[in-house]
Amino acid sequence: MNTVLSRANSLFAFSLSVMAALTFGCFITTAFKDRSVPVDIHVSKVMIKNVDDFTGPRERSDLGFVTFDLFANLQPIFDWNVKELFLYLTAEYSTKSNTLNQVVLWDKIVLRGDNTKLNLKDVKSKYFFFDDGNGLRANKNITLTLSWNVVPNAGILPLVMGSGHKSLAFPETYETAKSY
Structure with missing residues (x-):
């Protein structure tokens, strides 16, 4: 049958x-499982330049340069169900035109078996810190936050923010980049 x-x-x-x-x-x-760990971010150098923006209207925009130190022990996050972590450092600030601006400054992938203790010194931002106007110069409260996505073997992809943020302010004076 x-x-x-x-x-x-x-x-x-x-x-x-x-x-x-x-x-x-x-x-x-x-x-x-709680996937957050304490993060220590120190900003060692902050600089702003007012440069030509070629992506839109021919106006000048603020370009920020940040050098930072980053300390974190990511070992407690890793267990049998974590393949890798995608880390990224964001700068959050508000301007007159936007209540929330988020710019990714730096990122890194940490695989299982890699060194999970981050002890980075004098790291320059990996990506441009452009504002779509002059919002960096006028802003006095910019928050740096380290966040990560946990890539598991099975399950959902949680987005976690590290505890311990760093606020920074750009200097009053700024450099104007020369047009060539």
Whole structure:
């Protein structure tokens, strides 16, 4: 009555159901784990230049340069269900035209087995810190935040912010870049 294909199909469906249940059970073991760790950010150098912006109207825009130190121990985040972390440092500030501006300044991927203790000194921002106007010069409260995405073996991709933010302000005077 039951053919070989029918029995193979039943066995395959049962195996998939068991594997799905086991994967879900493994996910639940780490789903509610706190993935935040303390982060220490020190800003050692801050500079702003007013440069020509070639991406839009021919106006000048602020370009910020930040040099920072970053200290964090990411070891408590890693467990059997973490493949890698995608770290990124953002600068958040508000201007007259936008209540929230977020700019990614630096990023790094930390794989399982890599050195999980970050002790970075005098790191320059990896990406340009452009404002779409003169918002950096006028802003007195810019917050640097280290965040990370946890890439698991099974489950959701949580976005976590490190505890310990750093506020910075650009200097009153700024350099005007020469047009060539």
